[in-house]
Amino acid sequence: MTPSVEHVHDEHVRDEQGRLRSVAGAVLDPEIPVLTLDDLGIVRDLVLSADGSVQVTLTPTYTGCPATAVIAADVEKALHAAGVDRVGVRTVLSPAWSTDWMTDEGRDKLRAYGIAPPGSSVGDTGAVALTLSARCPQCGSTRTREISRFGSTPCKSLWSCLSCLEPFDSFKVI
Amino acid sequence: MNDTAVRHTALTTYVLALGDDALILAQRLGQWVTQAPQIEEDIALANISLDLLGQARTLLGYAGEIEDAGRDEDDLAFLREESDFRNVQLVEIPNGDFAVTIARQLVFSAYQYELYRALVDSADATLAGLAAKAVKEVAYHRDHARQWTLRLGDGTAESHTRMQNGVDRVWPYIEELLETWPVTGELPGVAVGPAPLRQGWAAFVEPVIADATLSVPQPTWRARGGRQGIHTEHLGHLLPEMQYLHRAHPGASW
Numbered sequence: 189m190t191p192s193v194e195h196v197h198d199e200h201v202r203d204e205q206g207r208l209r210s211v212a213g214a215v216l217d218p219e220i221p222v223l224t225l226d227d228l229g230i231v232r233d234l235v236l237s238a239d240g241s242v243q244v245t246l247t248p249t250y251t252g253c254p255a256t257a258v259i260a261a262d263v264e265k266a267l268h269a270a271g272v273d274r275v276g277v278r279t280v281l282s283p284a285w286s287t288d289w290m291t292d293e294g295r296d297k298l299r300a301y302g303i304a305p306p307g308s309s310v311g312d313t314g315a316v317a318l319t320l321s322a323r324c325p326q327c328g329s330t331r332t333r334e335i336s337r338f339g340s341t342p343c344k345s346l347w348s349c350l351s352c353l354e355p356f357d358s359f360k361v362i
Numbered sequence: 363m364n365d366t367a368v369r370h371t372a373l374t375t376y377v378l379a380l381g382d383d384a385l386i387l388a389q390r391l392g393q394w395v396t397q398a399p400q401i402e403e404d405i406a407l408a409n410i411s412l413d414l415l416g417q418a419r420t421l422l423g424y425a426g427e428i429e430d431a432g433r434d435e436d437d438l439a440f441l442r443e444e445s446d447f448r449n450v451q452l453v454e455i456p457n458g459d460f461a462v463t464i465a466r467q468l469v470f471s472a473y474q475y476e477l478y479r480a481l482v483d484s485a486d487a488t489l490a491g492l493a494a495k496a497v498k499e500v501a502y503h504r505d506h507a508r509q510w511t512l513r514l515g516d517g518t519a520e521s522h523t524r525m526q527n528g529v530d531r532v533w534p535y536i537e538e539l540l541e542t543w544p545v546t547g548e549l550p551g552v553a554v555g556p557a558p559l560r561q562g563w564a565a566f567v568e569p570v571i572a573d574a575t576l577s578v579p580q581p582t583w584r585a586r587g588g589r590q591g592i593h594t595e596h597l598g599h600l601l602p603e604m605q606y607l608h609r610a611h612p613g614a615s616w
Contacts, residue, residue, distance in 0.1 A: 248416075250412075250413060250416060250499060251413060251416030251419075251420060251492070251496060252412040252416025252417070253412075253416065281420065281492055281494075281495045282491025282494060282495070283491075284491070284494040284495040284498065335402060336403075337406065337506055338405050338406035338408075338409040338410070338506070339409075340405070342409050346405075362498040362499070
């Protein structure tokens with residue numbers, strides 16, 4: 189049976205939407221440029237409309253994260269380069285992003301980059317997720333010390349390794 | 363006004379007030395940048411400020427949307443006068459020394475944590491969405507304040523005295539955070555009345571004060587009026603610094 193014209197069209201739209209979704213997901217995080225948006229899990233949705241315009245939905249890691257505006261602009265630029273003329277990017281807070289959404293591949297990349305990846309979150313226990321020890325991404329030692337809960341970006345805390353004496357960032361669990 | 367209009371106005375006021383609390387405290391904490399006692403604290407207070415600013419942007423943007431008078435987050439932050447602000451007076455008082463700032467962070471983040479945790483179940487989807495996000499951020503703020511209160515209170519004689527002074531300084535302002543507030547009564551299921559938050563707040567703050575070997579102050583006066591637009595003289599000094607750029611260059615963007 190020959191597929192109907194509508195069916196072929198739908199499939200084409202779906203393929204194209206998937207391709208653009210990959211383009212958006214492959215955009216790099218401006219603060220941690222080894223991670224893609226897909227590694228972080230912050231591209232919530234991408235819809236290709238009949239008129240050829242694209243609407244992307246992103247979620248910020250932290251409500252005040254200054255990288256959010258840069259990420260939105262980078263996604264727009266990447267989609268323009270992929271042939272889309274009209275791109276709209278909106279940011280939604282709900283459901284709240286969690287470090288649990290970060291892919292395993294993303295965690296490996298973080299470690300290789302020198303940032304300890306986040307452990308798993310424990311939901312709302314009323315307390316800050318307790319990180320007893322972050323493993324040093326440089327030498328692998330667990331003899332480490334937290335220097336400050338707040339690091340160079342909202343999503344990271346500052347640690348130092350007692351074995352190799354190097355300071356390092358650790359991705360905070362939220 | 364009919365019931366819907368009353369609720370609408372009440373919601374605008376409520377959201378605006380929560381947004382103003384976050385905005386003004388973000389501005390105050392931002393004043394610590396380059397001034398904190400150590401670089402880690404400089405970064406920590408800036409991070410906390412940034413979280414609050416993110417919350418303020420969402421809340422003020424939403425307040426503008428429901429007000430439906432064509433004002434966006436920038437108009438509300440930068441073009442209102444002192445008496446239009448609905449924040450509690452606690453967030454506008456000067457930073458004082460580091461211990462005063464930490465004392466304020468302790469009482470405010472303990473309040474905000476309970477607030478957001480309750481707002482997660484709000485019938486208002488925007489407030490519930492923000493709360494679910496922000497409660498995780500505020501858990502870190504609260505823990506930061508707790509750790510410093512313990513370290514300073516149970517530290518040297520000097521740090522103990524300073525921390526006690528800090529707690530004494532902010533205590534007259536906590537009733538305004540925790541008392542019943544008329545507008546919340548008009549928003550059942552949507553807003554969280556401050557009074558029910560008192561229990562969770564006390565359950566967190568009181569043991570910290572005790573463990574830090576501090577005594578709970580018994581203030582002889584209390585602040586009131588912030589939610590009605592009555593402010594200390596300090597807000598009048600804070601606003602021009604925060605607003606001058608936007609007012610000098612209306613509509614400027616990056």
